[in-house]
Amino acid sequence: MDIAKIRKAFLEGKPVVLIDDKREMEADLIFPSELANASVINTMIDGKGMLCVAMDEHTLFEKGFFKLPSRNSETNFFVPVDHFDAGTGISASDRAKTIRALAKGENINAFRYPGHVHLLGGVGLNKRQGHTELSLELMELCGFSRSAIIIEILDSHGNSHNIDFTKQHAKKNGFLIITRNQVIQEYTKSKQLVKVVSIASLPTKFGTFQIVSFDNNYDFLEHTAIIYGDISKEPVPVRIHSECLTGDALGSLRCDCGSQLQNAMNYIKSQGRGIILYLRQEGRGIGLRNKIKAYHLQDSGMDTVDANIALGFPEDMRDYGVAAQMLRALGVQRIILLSNNPDKLSQLKHYSIIVDETRNVFGEVTPHNHFYLMTKMEKMGHVLKEVLKK
Numbered sequence: 001m002d003i004a005k006i007r008k009a010f011l012e013g014k015p016v017v018l019i020d021d022k023r024e025m026e027a028d029l030i031f032p033s034e035l036a037n038a039s040v041i042n043t044m045i046d047g048k049g050m051l052c053v054a055m056d057e058h059t060l061f062e063k064g065f066f067k068l069p070s071r072n073s074e075t076n077f078f079v080p081v082d083h084f085d086a087g088t089g090i091s092a093s094d095r096a097k098t099i100r101a102l103a104k105g106e107n108i109n110a111f112r113y114p115g116h117v118h119l120l121g122g123v124g125l126n127k128r129q130g131h132t133e134l135s136l137e138l139m140e141l142c143g144f145s146r147s148a149i150i151i152e153i154l155d156s157h158g159n160s161h162n163i164d165f166t167k168q169h170a171k172k173n174g175f176l177i178i179t180r181n182q183v184i185q186e187y188t189k190s191k192q193l194v195k196v197v198s199i200a201s202l203p204t205k206f207g208t209f210q211i212v213s214f215d216n217n218y219d220f221l222e223h224t225a226i227i228y229g230d231i232s233k234e235p236v237p238v239r240i241h242s243e244c245l246t247g248d249a250l251g252s253l254r255c256d257c258g259s260q261l262q263n264a265m266n267y268i269k270s271q272g273r274g275i276i277l278y279l280r281q282e283g284r285g286i287g288l289r290n291k292i293k294a295y296h297l298q299d300s301g302m303d304t305v306d307a308n309i310a311l312g313f314p315e316d317m318r319d320y321g322v323a324a325q326m327l328r329a330l331g332v333q334r335i336i337l338l339s340n341n342p343d344k345l346s347q348l349k350h351y352s353i354i355v356d357e358t359r360n361v362f363g364e365v366t367p368h369n370h371f372y373l374m375t376k377m378e379k380m381g382h383v384l385k386e387v388l389k390k
Contacts, residue, residue: 001182007142009176013040017153017170018134019163020180026152027166028131029175032139033103033147040149041092041099043173049152049160050118051095053102054132056146057121064108065119076123076132081108082115089116103147120150125187126218134180137187184321185350193218194325202226206265214329218322221280225326226265229273234334235356237274239264240323240344242281245288254295255372256363264338264361274338275330277323284308285317303375315380320344324351340383362387 006016015031029047031040033055045051060078068077082089083098089112098117101110125133135148155165170177195215202211212225241264247257261276268274283291286308294307305315320343327335334354337345338361345355365373365387376382 001178001186003141003186006138006176006178010035010142010144013037013043014173014175015040015044015149016138016176016178017166018131018138018150018178018180018183019166020129020131020134021163022180023129024131025161025163026131027163028135028150028152030131030135030138031149032142032144033099033149034145036096036099036103036149038092038096041096044149044151045092047151047169048154048158051149051151052118052120053099054120054122054135054148054150055102056136057123059105059146060119060121063105066108067121074130076121078119078121079113080115080118081111081113082117083111099147099149103145105145122146125184126193126220129180129184134183138178138183141183141186141190184319188218188321188324189352192325192328194322194329196329199227204265206262207269209265212330214326216322216325218325219319221322223280223322223326224278225330226276226278227274227330228265228268229271231273231275231330231332233273234332235336235354236332236334237268237271237338237359238327238332238335239268239274239276239338239361240279240320241276242279242284242318245282246291253366253368254298256365256369258363260361260363263363267338267361275327275332275335277326279318279320279323281318284315285319286311286313298372303379304372305375305379316343318343320347321351324348324353327353342381342383360386 009016010032015029017027018030019027029044033053065078068079070077083101086094086097095117120132122132122136125137131150135150136146139146139148152160153166153169154160155162197213197215199210199212202209209226209228214223241261244255244257246252247255248261251258264276282288290311293311297307297310308315334356337355337358340360345358348355360383373384373388377384377388
């Protein structure tokens, strides 16, 4: 995502198209509130959705604005307003005047309500990853105040989920397209939301490691790290290990997770230094309960990918942004990645972690997990041919 290019588009009066292709499968036109004018509003309302101004919830409260009574748990509506100097409030120029006043930080005493400009309160991208929160981070990344005009793009039939139409609309009007993931990646790189809280000794059968706890305002889960030796010299060997209660703690043979973790600890001990990041991402991100549901489907003949999809999940929901945050909190930016999973490498590069080299650390192959591992190799691209060909 080219921040300079997006900022230039905004300064030229052009909104950008922000596609959420993971959560809502919708696209919005986005533009900085502080640059609002009649021409921009006319362009925005061509999107045909509901024209709104997104601002941080805490800012709206501080300025005296209040929430609408609501049974809508997804959309955080505040009272719609018109500025007292904005005529009837409905024209493009009237709405632009109201929106600029909101961006300047005027409090509720400067506005009539209810009015024609709808207000949405953002709760932070680390708590909710909707267009409201994404647009506010985009404004800050581009150097504007945290106030954005947003409107859904509807196709000729009024459908808000037509991504192909959205792309055609953007091409026709010369609008830049950005995605949810691109904003999240830039946000993750620009804000440090994880910090070390405590470090303690951890004697294990593989040697004495140090265990690290974190204050995590990225996804609020209790991830941990274990460290062996001196990690001040980079690149540092790093294993990113997703929690697997059944494999790590209960000795399940359905997967290779437990043996992979043990082999990684042994390998790091043999190298004299390294880090294991232990992430609370059970079942490739779907959680323990759903993982057991997936196991039930696999007992009936499905593979691990098809089982996740049958339950309504992607094949892999894991986000390694928190791993990048943890590494930065530990003062590490260059690593040797101990993994067979190419998605880890790809994501870490997006989050500006420099991966000098990738080394395979395999788990144990058994009759119970052979089909599972073949599926990961054939459908998910895991590098396992070396052990599966035996």
